[in-house]
Amino acid sequence: MDIRDLTVAELSALLAEGKLSSTEITKAYLSAIEKEDGFIRSYITVTAEKALSDAAAADERRSRGTPLSPLDGIPFALKDNFCTKGIKTTCASRMLENFVPPYTATAVKKLEQAGCVLLGKLNMDEFAMGSSTETSYFFKTKNPVDPERVPGGSSGGSAAAVAARLAPFALGTDTGGSIRQPAAFCGIVGMKPTYGRVSRFGVVAFASSLDQVGPMTRTVYDNALILSVIAGHDPMDASSLPHPVPDYAASAKDGILDGMRVGLPEELLGPGISPAIREAVLKAADVLREKGAVVEKCSLPRVKYALPAYYIISSAEAASNLGRYDGIRFGYAAQDVESISELYTKSRSEGFGWEVKRRILLGTFALSSGYYDAYYKRAQQVRTLIMQDYDNAFERFDCLLTPVAPVTAWKFGEMSKDPLEMYAADICTVSVNVAGLCGLSVPCGTDENGLPIGAQFIAKPLCEETLYRAGAALYGR
Amino acid sequence: MEFETVIGLEVHVELSTQSKIYCTCSTAFGAEENTHVCPVCMGFPGTLPALNKQAVEYCVKAGLALNCKINQYSRQDRKHYFYPDLPKAFQTSQYDLPLCYDGYVDLRVPEGDPLDGKVNKPAYTKRIGITRIHIEEDAGKLIHASGATRVDCNRCGVPLIEIVTEPDFRTSGEVYAFLQHLRNVLLYANVSNCRMEEGSMRCDVNLSLRPSPDAPFGTRTETKNIASLSATVRAIEYERARQRKILEKGGAITQDTLRWDDERGVNYAMRSKEDAHDYFYFPEPDIMPIVIDDAWLSSIKASLPELPHERRKRYTEALGLPDYDADFLVGEKAISDLFDACVALGAAPKTVSNWLMSDVARLCNDTNTGFDELWFGAKGLYELISLVEKGTISRTAGSKVLEAMFAPGERRSPGELVSALGLAQVSDEGAILELCKTVIAANEKAVKDYRAGKEKAMTSLVGQVMKASKGKANPAIVNRLMRELLNG
Numbered sequence: 001m002d003i004r005d006l007t008v009a010e011l012s013a014l015l016a017e018g019k020l021s022s023t024e025i026t027k028a029y030l031s032a033i034e035k036e037d038g039f040i041r042s043y044i045t046v047t048a049e050k051a052l053s054d055a056a057a058a059d060e061r062r063s064r065g066t067p068l069s070p071l072d073g074i075p076f077a078l079k080d081n082f083c084t085k086g087i088k089t090t091c092a093s094r095m096l097e098n099f100v101p102p103y104t105a106t107a108v109k110k111l112e113q114a115g116c117v118l119l120g121k122l123n124m125d126e127f128a129m130g131s132s133t134e135t136s137y138f139f140k141t142k143n144p145v146d147p148e149r150v151p152g153g154s155s156g157g158s159a160a161a162v163a164a165r166l167a168p169f170a171l172g173t174d175t176g177g178s179i180r181q182p183a184a185f186c187g188i189v190g191m192k193p194t195y196g197r198v199s200r201f202g203v204v205a206f207a208s209s210l211d212q213v214g215p216m217t218r219t220v221y222d223n224a225l226i227l228s229v230i231a232g233h234d235p236m237d238a239s240s241l242p243h244p245v246p247d248y249a250a251s252a253k254d255g256i257l258d259g260m261r262v263g264l265p266e267e268l269l270g271p272g273i274s275p276a277i278r279e280a281v282l283k284a285a286d287v288l289r290e291k292g293a294v295v296e297k298c299s300l301p302r303v304k305y306a307l308p309a310y311y312i313i314s315s316a317e318a319a320s321n322l323g324r325y326d327g328i329r330f331g332y333a334a335q336d337v338e339s340i341s342e343l344y345t346k347s348r349s350e351g352f353g354w355e356v357k358r359r360i361l362l363g364t365f366a367l368s369s370g371y372y373d374a375y376y377k378r379a380q381q382v383r384t385l386i387m388q389d390y391d392n393a394f395e396r397f398d399c400l401l402t403p404v405a406p407v408t409a410w411k412f413g414e415m416s417k418d419p420l421e422m423y424a425a426d427i428c429t430v431s432v433n434v435a436g437l438c439g440l441s442v443p444c445g446t447d448e449n450g451l452p453i454g455a456q457f458i459a460k461p462l463c464e465e466t467l468y469r470a471g472a473a474l475y476g477r
Numbered sequence: 478m479e480f481e482t483v484i485g486l487e488v489h490v491e492l493s494t495q496s497k498i499y500c501t502c503s504t505a506f507g508a509e510e511n512t513h514v515c516p517v518c519m520g521f522p523g524t525l526p527a528l529n530k531q532a533v534e535y536c537v538k539a540g541l542a543l544n545c546k547i548n549q550y551s552r553q554d555r556k557h558y559f560y561p562d563l564p565k566a567f568q569t570s571q572y573d574l575p576l577c578y579d580g581y582v583d584l585r586v587p588e589g590d591p592l593d594g595k596v597n598k599p600a601y602t603k604r605i606g607i608t609r610i611h612i613e614e615d616a617g618k619l620i621h622a623s624g625a626t627r628v629d630c631n632r633c634g635v636p637l638i639e640i641v642t643e644p645d646f647r648t649s650g651e652v653y654a655f656l657q658h659l660r661n662v663l664l665y666a667n668v669s670n671c672r673m674e675e676g677s678m679r680c681d682v683n684l685s686l687r688p689s690p691d692a693p694f695g696t697r698t699e700t701k702n703i704a705s706l707s708a709t710v711r712a713i714e715y716e717r718a719r720q721r722k723i724l725e726k727g728g729a730i731t732q733d734t735l736r737w738d739d740e741r742g743v744n745y746a747m748r749s750k751e752d753a754h755d756y757f758y759f760p761e762p763d764i765m766p767i768v769i770d771d772a773w774l775s776s777i778k779a780s781l782p783e784l785p786h787e788r789r790k791r792y793t794e795a796l797g798l799p800d801y802d803a804d805f806l807v808g809e810k811a812i813s814d815l816f817d818a819c820v821a822l823g824a825a826p827k828t829v830s831n832w833l834m835s836d837v838a839r840l841c842n843d844t845n846t847g848f849d850e851l852w853f854g855a856k857g858l859y860e861l862i863s864l865v866e867k868g869t870i871s872r873t874a875g876s877k878v879l880e881a882m883f884a885p886g887e888r889r890s891p892g893e894l895v896s897a898l899g900l901a902q903v904s905d906e907g908a909i910l911e912l913c914k915t916v917i918a919a920n921e922k923a924v925k926d927y928r929a930g931k932e933k934a935m936t937s938l939v940g941q942v943m944k945a946s947k948g949k950a951n952p953a954i955v956n957r958l959m960r961e962l963l964n965g
Binding site: 081082083089091096099101102103105200201202203204205207208209235236237238239316317319320323324326328329330340344364367368369372376 | 516521555559561564565566567628757758759762764765
């Protein structure tokens with residue numbers, strides 16, 4: 001038995017039976033990281049010492065018969081935009097290269113309270129802006145399936161670490177597809193929950209009205225287990241939803257769909273989607289039919305406007321959220337400056353990378369007086385129309401089935417020349433964030449190069465259970 | 478050339494909530510630098526605001542007290558600019574949906590110069606429009622010392638309301654009266670301590686001139702950094718004269734933002750319209766829209782304390798006080814509170830009012846003490862008034878006792894002071910009779926005059942008895958016994 005092949009559910013069972021200790025599991029992962037991550041490069045920071053002492057504490061609790069939860073002692077890793085008290089939180093940016101927060105993100109706190117053991121912090125696109133993890137200030141992360149290719153992004157480090165068995169599970173964040181797309185590229189399961197389902201407190205903000213935290217796992221069941229732990233209302237996040245958290249894992253068990261109505265939006269299966277992906281998604285539809293689902297074509301006529309609306313709204317909010325990096329209280333501060341305006345200009349010019357600067361410029365433009373109505377306001381109006389499209393679809397369907405991305409993982413540098421080309425690759429995922437829905441990415445085959453393809457299920461707000469049912473039917477527990 | 482002055486105000490008032498608007502840090506004034514701060518008000522990465530409900534209620538209270546309509550669906554917006562005292566590089570404020578709008582104040586404007594130190598009688602009443610009141614967060618403070626600049630974030634996130642008026646003022650006297658009135662109303666509503674010297678009430682003045690009341694508005698300037706009521710008057714008069722001089726020479730006013738320097742008595746331009754900020758306003762995505770349902774609104778209405786005009790009505794109608802007394806009492810919340818407390822203890826309203834308007838007011842003024850800072854409070858004042866009413870001491874002796882109570886460090890009660898100062902009134906008829914007899918024996922001429930019908934002679938005789946008793950004899954008893962002796 002290789003410990004690293006075990007799912008979270010299996011680890012939990014073996015820990016409960018006393019057949020495995022948290023220390024054994026943690027050591028197995030730490031030594032794998034030491035041996036293999038020099039090649040994959042998914043971790044920015046490894047918290048080995050803390051992990052071993054946390055694991056020992058978990059074992060101690062187990063031996064006394066007082067585990068904190070069924071997940072007590074199970075290791076995990078975090079995208080490096082989750083604030084962790086006393087541990088460097090870089091956002092893969094020079095700006096926060098040495099930033100050590102004095103607080104921990106709520107989602108992470110919940111995992112800690114369940115006894116989970118932090119292994120370290122994972123690479124990402126700088127400030128979560130990108131679709132390939134290539135905009136990281138530090139280094140590029142390889143796709144474990146094909147090391148010449150990107151792992152996707154922005155949660156590329158999280159996807160690579162889980163796929164390469166360098167962590168049993170990881171948390172990511174998803175603003176326009178940043179959990180689902182790297183999950184698809186690396187062949188794992190990624191959930192973007194409903195906006196507000198998981199607290200954003202302590203997650204370094206990119207675009208406040210779109211950001212959401214979610215689990216990245218090897219199985220659908222594991223994913224549901226983790227979401228049950230991290231979801232719920234947080235008084236520190238006014239946008240977090242007060243609704244009770246169901247036992248998501250209960251939904252991820254049942255393989256029979258018994259009359260579930262699944263829509264296939266034709267706009268997201270048309271030209272621009274690679275033939276292998278279209279074929280794989282249509283095959284997935286057949287699998288669902290076999291399990292008892294009713295699958296029919298449908299239309300989201302205005303979903304094509306989601307991409308421009310997304311890039312305007314997310315850039316505007318990012319420009320606002322990133323104003324605080326001014327070199328005064330924390331983060332990178334330029335030296336030898338003569339004036340306050342020079343401190344601002346040099347700190348921000350030197351501390352941010354190109355993609356971040358590009359989004360700040362775009363966002364500032366979209367909010368400037370004289371252009372606000374044509375860009376930001378219009379984008380918000382489009383947002384309402386896209387919600388209406390989805391509302392209409394959800395009158396007929398329990399969930400929708402689409403590709404996660406129009407292409408599979410690309411080679412390093414292949415898409416970095418023209419930013420618009422890379423932005424366009426977000427076409428299938430952004431509308432879910434724009435409309436505040438939930439979306440699940442599960443593997444559904446491979447292309448001609450053996451690269452993983454992801455299927456995306458989309459459901460109404462707070463219908464994560466539907467997604468887990470459909471996901472488990474397609475991909476198994 | 479004659480010009481009409483047109484003035485509108487933007488008044489910022491710090492709300493007196495215990496904690497800040499988006500975190501639980503204290504709002505207390507005067508703490509050591511950067512001790513009332515946390516990651517939220519310092520704008521650290523990943524932190525989010527949690528709106529203080531009380532700040533919303535206080536803003537709505539202020540709006541209700543100023544006759545505003547309330548937006549039951551309102552929201553917050555981000556106003557962006559870079560400055561080291563603004564941690565997030567945006568101020569969370571309200572843009573197009575303020576909590577309160579469309580209110581007014583019926584202002585009683587006194588005659589004369591507001592700074593002449595006299596209490597001037599109201600000359601006319603004028604309605605001043607309140608355009609809007611919105612809620613926002615304060616910024617921090619820069620401290621320039623020994624060649625370096627440091628940032629103090631204690632004020633970051635302290636809740637503010639901004640009150641914007643219509644351009645309804647025509648004189649600095651109207652502005653002065655408005656600010657006094659506003660301060661008073663907000664004190665009564667109990668939403669701010671309105672201390673201009675601590676920066677908890679600040680005023681920006683928009684001012685323009687026009688050749689006649691029916692001409693279109695002229696180009697206006699905005700004067701900032703005005704730190705007291707009297708400075709407001711000085712800043713207005715200066716700017717009015719400056720614009721007038723330019724216009725008389727045929728020049729044009731530029732739409733500048735000016736900074737008032739009260740020490741030198743001048744203003745200077747901070748920035749012109751050309752480099753006016755674009756604030757990139759947009760709705761704050763981290764705070765949900767503020768929805769005030771009917772139940773919440775009525776509970777805020779119900780919690781609104783008695784306002785000045787309501788107290789005034791009670792004083793004149795229920796307590797039968799003259800208009801003049803009522804105006805004096807409600808003119809300052811601390812006076813009115815002291816009055817109400819004394820009356821509640823059982824004192825006669827008019828008697829309390831007389832004491833407050835005369836001795837108490839004079840002594841507070843002389844010793845620079847606020848009516849709410851008297852160590853003896855309503856209880857002490859009530860005790861003193863009772864001593865006089867019961868005849869234990871004379872009214873004159875009462876004044877002496879009150880004066881003693883104002884002495885620095887004095888903590889003895891009025892009763893104790895009466896004994897210590899030997900001011901107790903003598904009402905022992907035997908003793909007074911002896912004194913009267915002595916005075917009669919020593920003043921044959923006056924006695925003759927009185928018996929010849931000269932009433933004035935009695936005043937002199939009574940005065941002699943009072944003098945002999947060192948002022949302690951009860952004058953009513955002296956008068957009666959003296960008449961009995963001489964007429965008998």
